[in-house]
Amino acid sequence: MTSKAAQLASSWLQSFAKALESANVDAVVECFCADGFLRDILALNWDNRTLQGHSNISAYLVDFLEDASISAVELSQKSAFKPEYGRFTETLSVCGVSAGFTFETKIGPGAGYFTLVPDESDSWKALVVMIALQDIRGHEEGINTWRELRPPGPTWAEMVQQERLTAETEPDVLVVGAGQTGLNVAARFRQMGISTLVVERNHRVGDNWRQRYPTLTLHTPKNYCSMLYQQHPDNWPEFIPRDKVADWLEQYAVTQDLFVWTDSRPLPGARYDTSTKRWTVTIDRAGREVELHPTHIIVASALGAPRLPTIPNQSTFSGIILHSSQYSGAKSLAGKRVVVVGAGNTAAEICADLAAHKAQSVTMVQRSSTWIVSRDSAVETFNRMYPPDVDVADADFMAMARPAKLAMKLEKMGMEQVLESQKETHRGLAEAGFEINKSGKGFFTLWYERYGGFWLDTGHAELIRNGSVAVKHGVEVASFSSSSVIFSDNTSLEADCVIFATSCENIAETMRGVFGDAIIDQVGPVWGLDSEGELQGCYRRAGHPGLWFAGGEFYLSRAFSKRMALEIKAMQLGLLDGSR
Structure with missing residues (x-):
């Protein structure tokens, strides 16, 4: 069946590539099932969008496809993305062919993932296609880069100290909260060349976990709960206890060279200057007030004050x-x-x-x-999505390729089987x-x-x-x-x-105490899904310039910190208007 999967994937992708590269909207749409999904993560438009059905996909592509200048579409060479045939979900008998592909846009390289199913005429069409911008050309994420240290150049410690000085005086980004979300965001931004300072109200990184009830453990497997660039040790328990999570986050900030101020919090009165496109925010740093002027503030939580x-x-x-x-x-x-x-x-x-x-x-x-x-x-379910032989970043990418509306539909369709079990x-x-x-x-x-x-x-x-x-x-x-x-x-x-x-109140309500009503009233919903099934207010522009929210579990901060970093980098480069 592997050879058949490869043949079906290759044949479909040839047609899809030809349609994309010629910006032939009708031909692209013809590659989808009648109720298929197109998920676009910054590849065609600086936003997350999910379109279902031929008419919605067509209308979206008419607006954005030609300008994206897509080229060089080909099957991915990554082993995790090789064409595979099998059941689309364990609770249903639907079988399909899934594979990854790569492409180029005028902004930079992209990657995609598709799942094909046979339609009523036995033609293989896309149930879902996800396309995502991977990097901005010339400003790629620095992973596995060679950074050779030779005398008389600076040592690693000296380079990090210079980065710290910049982050602590003129940061591009201020992240509020050093839980797993804030640290994943900061680690991603550092690799993207975005100067970032994290402030944490607790005395130590990880205290947001240490202060919770002592029997707390993660209920999802450790592979799913990884931090960016850094896997948990093999000999750790599958469900990580509270205190190990806390200590892991504390050492993660050190090993990833992140700049964190503990015992620190933003004070009321943060204001935004539309002419300079910078914030003025005062940080209470262990009793000493420090004024900062970041371009962006990211509130790293979806949960606010206890309710x-x-x-x-x-x-x-x-x-x-x-x-x-x-x-x-x-x-x-x-x-x-x-x-x-x-x-x-x-x-x-x-x-x-x-x-x-x-x-x-x-x-x-x-x-x-x-x-x-x-x-x-x-x-x-988690182990099927995150098997030990698949890199977590690749598993994240495949998880992104299942739009929320489709996942919710499949969950409901499989409910009878779950109820029986x-x-x-x-x-x-x-x-x-x-x-x-x-x-x-x-x-x-x-x-x-x-x-x-x-x-x-x-x-x-x-x-x-x-x-x-x-x-x-x-x-x-x-x-x-x-x-x-x-x-x-x-x-x-x-x-x-x-x-x-x-539970807790929504973080946007809690942050009224820092930003005031005039700013927070411009912010849309933070959390929940919009009409297309995309997450509202998190990892995307929230409604006020320079103000962002990031929340959820480990997967969301790993996967979507990249798309937020790409938008901020695009604003720095003048590719995207940051005034909204």
Whole structure:
């Protein structure tokens, strides 16, 4: 089947290449299925766009294809992108041929990936094609570059020190936040020759992980959770514990020569000068105020301040009230009656920790339905996407080649099979009063729509089934008495501690305190998907010049930091107007 896949991919790409290189829109469209997808990541237009269906693809190409001057289209020589035949998704029987290709534009080299399926006439057409600008010619990302040090030239330490001096006095970019997102962005920008300073409010890089509950581990495999340019050690656990993540981020900033100010935060009053196209922002650096004038500010999070509701009679409660971000472990709560408000991943893990440390009672308050799937099932999907023999950057690229709308459609189509595989777990939860989300929205869809509303089960469901964790569904906390929580259905529970696992507000709202209403009101939605299925407000221009947001998990910051770097580099070179 390998030879057939190569033949089909080559034949289709010849037709596609001819159409692209001659800017023949009708011929390009003819290469797609009637409801196929074209995803463009900066190759034709300085934005992320996903077009579905012949009419939408045609209208888009009419506007942008000819000006891009695409040439030299050919199959990729990378082994990860060689033509392959197989099932398009494990939950469906659809088979297709997928392969990567390369091309040139007037701006620089590009790469693409396509999946072909047979149509009703048995002609092979593209279900999806992704094209992406890879570099700006003459300003390529510096990976595996030879940087020879010879006397009397500067040493490596001297070169890094000069870069630090520039970043700390006249940075092109200021990144707010040194979590995995901010560090991935800074590492990418450094390789793209964009001077970057990162400010982190905590005392050490990694403290945003160290300060979370001690039983926290990543629920996705370590290969998927890699940082740019630097794989996790082979002998590490598959699901990395909180403290190892924290220490890894701290050493990553050192080994990648990133410039980070800890104990530092931007103060209110940041302002933008439209004539100089620079910000004036004051940084509180460990108690000393420093004024900086970056061209761009990137807020490296999609989550802002903890969302802790104000409840009537809260001050009369004699127990402890915490947000989940303040929860430091269950040891001090042994023998206590604890109510956890929320039913997502964090709430489930806190409940499990409390049960393990012999809290007298643990009650989860589930206000709406939740999607539950076993971690093992999710890991199978991640391991298929990120196999150990494929470079993470190549796996990221192939993941990008599955548009969100298509992924959500496939997730819904495969829901019946997933429900069947999880039926025993779901049945036990239902019997305990827990409501499963049966909207057809799974992990992927809920993540991009809500940033939550699910958990990957590692045994938490069994604690509910066996009564170790009680569930109260469909209510809100309405009030407090001195020793109890009163719910919206007029019932109450005696409690010594209430933990609100109620997530955080959107980062744009939190940043009003730094930028003010006039600037933030120009920013569109940060997170969620737009009408084309592209991520809103993150890794793309957010609505105000020079202000960007970057958020999500490891994959997003690895893959999309490059497209953000390309836009900023294009602005520096005058290829793109940075005034909007």
